[in-house]
Every structure is written in structure tokens, then in C-alpha cells.
Amino acid sequence: MSTVRTSADPTRRRAATTVRRDKAAGEFLADVLEGLSKPQKTLPCKYFYDARGSELFDEICEQPEYYPTRTETAILDEHLDAIGETMPPGAVLVEYGSGSSTKTRLLLDRLEDLAAYVPVDICDSHLLRSAWQLKAAYPRLTVRPVCADFTKPFRVPRLDGRPRVLFFPGSTIGNFGPADAIALLTGMAEIARPGGGLLIGVDLLKSPHVLEPAYDDAAGVTAAFNLNLLERINREFDGSFDLDAFEHRAIFNADDSRVEMHLVSQTEQVAEVDGTQFRFATGETIHTENSYKYSREAFAGLANRAGWRVETVWTDPLDYFGVHYLVAE
Numbered sequence: 001m002s003t004v005r006t007s008a009d010p011t012r013r014r015a016a017t018t019v020r021r022d023k024a025a026g027e028f029l030a031d032v033l034e035g036l037s038k039p040q041k042t043l044p045c046k047y048f049y050d051a052r053g054s055e056l057f058d059e060i061c062e063q064p065e066y067y068p069t070r071t072e073t074a075i076l077d078e079h080l081d082a083i084g085e086t087m088p089p090g091a092v093l094v095e096y097g098s099g100s101s102t103k104t105r106l107l108l109d110r111l112e113d114l115a116a117y118v119p120v121d122i123c124d125s126h127l128l129r130s131a132w133q134l135k136a137a138y139p140r141l142t143v144r145p146v147c148a149d150f151t152k153p154f155r156v157p158r159l160d161g162r163p164r165v166l167f168f169p170g171s172t173i174g175n176f177g178p179a180d181a182i183a184l185l186t187g188m189a190e191i192a193r194p195g196g197g198l199l200i201g202v203d204l205l206k207s208p209h210v211l212e213p214a215y216d217d218a219a220g221v222t223a224a225f226n227l228n229l230l231e232r233i234n235r236e237f238d239g240s241f242d243l244d245a246f247e248h249r250a251i252f253n254a255d256d257s258r259v260e261m262h263l264v265s266q267t268e269q270v271a272e273v274d275g276t277q278f279r280f281a282t283g284e285t286i287h288t289e290n291s292y293k294y295s296r297e298a299f300a301g302l303a304n305r306a307g308w309r310v311e312t313v314w315t316d317p318l319d320y321f322g323v324h325y326l327v328a329e
């Protein structure tokens with residue numbers, strides 16, 4: 001974890017960044033080796049987001065099948081005045097998984113009394129580029145980017161003891177199973193107390209005919225995003241995955257109320273990562289992502305268990321997506 005202003009001395013700053021990158025690479029390799037050793041092979045979805053993965057995610061957001069981005073953006077746009085009235089005045093906006101901070105611009109344009117913006121993301125290149133662009137577009141705004149894995153403890157700048165409103169759009173909460181989602185939301189409530197809140201986008205349960213294409217667009221961008229994970233492993237850990245020998249698959253698992261993404265081995269094969277060999281049968285999969293879908297009631301129950309009360313939910317006419325404002329109790 002590091003904030004951009006770790007030290008005024010550039011040599012110390014570079015050294016701190018190198019230590020953080022080495023630690024992150026070590027954790028990534030350990031997670032890959034552990035995940036590929038399980039009976040159902042898995043890879044954590046947070047590793048999708050290297051520089052290329054972040055670019056591909058931005059392209060996914062523009063695909064016609066990917067309704068979440070345009071739906072959430074429209075809800076925010078329509079209800080920002082009410083959202084602003086719900087939030088405490090003079091708050092610091094802390095965004096989890098800020099990516100390109102595109103939706104944030106709506107908030108920055110319309111919520112004039114925000115004291116500062118703290119984007120938090122695991123992908124440092126994308127985070128810093130977006131932060132610089134925001135700084136240029138909003139010269140009077142204090143922007144304090146934090147490169148961190150938000151599933152682990154990290155420090156959020158205090159900034160004059162002002163209330164913190166956490167912003168967690170994109171239904172990224174859906175990437176976590178119920179226990180991990182409660183743990184993450186519990187940690188967020190601790191950061192928001194006292195007096196803060198959480199503005200969170202949640203993808204709602206709907207027909208598999210809408211859900212599955214959203215994660216398997218006709219242009220093949222989500223497939224490229226999924227396969228980029230193997231390319232990243234090849235590049236960073238001397239891996240030998242044959243990208244042509246795996247195919248992207250997205251399926252709705254109704255029992256668990258989630259869309260699953262997999263990489264399906266097209267043949268019997270062996271792939272090596274950092275000197276360790278992994279054997280694949282034809283049709284065997286690596287499970288790379290879950291996107292849990294909630295009813296409003298189910299999400300409210302989850303939030304309650306993590307110490308939050310649902311203050312307001314704004315939705316779209318089709319009830320595809322819910323933007324929730326939660327208050328930490």
C-alpha cells in the first residue's frame with residue numbers, strides 16, 4: 001500500500017514503490033500457485049487488472065451487452081441531487097476500485113462541497129493516470145490516490161477529521177462471496193464511522209438471458225479480458241499457457257445467484273508457472289470470476305450483517321441495478 005506522496009525524496013519514494021511491487025508480485029505468485037493446485041482450479045479476479053486488463057475493462061463498459069455501466073451511470077445522473085442531500089456536507093469521497101474514475105466525474109461535477117477525493121485501486125498505472133487527469137480537470141480539488149489491495153488493511157488519509165463517504169460503484173461487491181463481502185463491508189463501516197456513509201452500486205437479480213451475454217459480449221472483449229490473466233501470468237512468472245488452447249465461458253449459476261467466468265481447456269495439456277507444472281484435462285476449467293446478483297432484500301440483509309443500515313435505494317425503470325446509500329450504525 002502507498003499513497004502518492006510517500007516521501008518528498010524521489011530516491012526513497014522509488015525504493016518504497018519497488019518494495020511494494022515486489023511484495024505484490026510475491027502475493028500474486030503465491031495465489032496463482034495455490035489456486036491452480038485446487039481440485040477446481042481458480043484464480044482471484046483482482047489480478048485481472050494489470051494495465052492491459054484495466055484498458056480492456058473500460059472497453060467492456062462500452063459493449064452493448066454490458067448494461068451495468070450505462071444503467072448505474074443513468075441512475076447516478078438522475079438522482080445526484082437527492083444523493084447529495086443524503087450525504088453529510090463537506091465529506092471526503094473515498095472510492096474503492098476507482099479504475100478510470102469515470103462515474104466519479106458526475107459526482108465531482110454536481111456535489112460541489114466535497115472536501116477531497118481519495119481513489120483507491122490495485123492497478124497503480126491506471127490509478128495514477130486517472131488521478132492526474134482528474135487533477136487537471138478539477139484543479140481546486142484535493143486528490144489523494146492510494147494504491148492498495150482493499151481486501152487488506154490500508155490507510156485512508158484523515159483530512160481534517162471530515163466525514164468519509166465511501167463510493168463503491170460497478171457492482172464490484174458482487175465479486176465477493178457472502179462471507180468475504182460481509183468482511184469487506186464491515187471494514188468499510190469502520191472507515192466510515194463516525195458520521196460517514198457508503199454509496200454502493202449493486203447489480204440486481206435478473207434473467208440469465210440478460211446476464212450471460214453481459215459477460216460474453218459478441219465482440220469478444222470480455223473473452224480477451226479473461227484470457228489476459230493467463231498472458232499476465234506468462235509475462236510475470238515465466239508461464240507457458242497457450243492462450244489459443246483456452247476458451248472463455250460465462251454461465252449463470254442459479255443456485256448461488258452468480259455469473260461465473262471460466263477459462264476452459266480445449267485439450268489435454270500441461271502449463272508451467274515459475275517452474276511448477278499444472279495438468280489440464282480437456283474441458284477442465286479455471287474459475288476466474290464470480291459476479292453475485294442480489295435481490296434488494298438479500299443485499300439489505302448482507303449490509304445489516306456488516307453494520308450498515310440502508311437509507312435509500314435508487315433504481316432504473318427495469319430494476320436492473322440498485323444504487324444504495326448506506327449509513328454506518
Ligand SMILES: C[S@@+](CC[C@H](N)C(=O)[O-])C[C@H]1O[C@@H](n2cnc3c(N)ncnc32)[C@H](O)[C@@H]1O
Binds near residue numbers: 122
Ligand atoms: C469492475 S471494475 C470497476 C471500475 C469502476 N469503479 C467502475 O465502476 O466502472 C473493478 C475495479 O476495482 C479494482 N480492484 C479490483 N480488485 C481490487 C482490490 N482487491 N483492491 C483494489 N482495487 C481493486 C480494479 O483495478 C478495477 O479498477
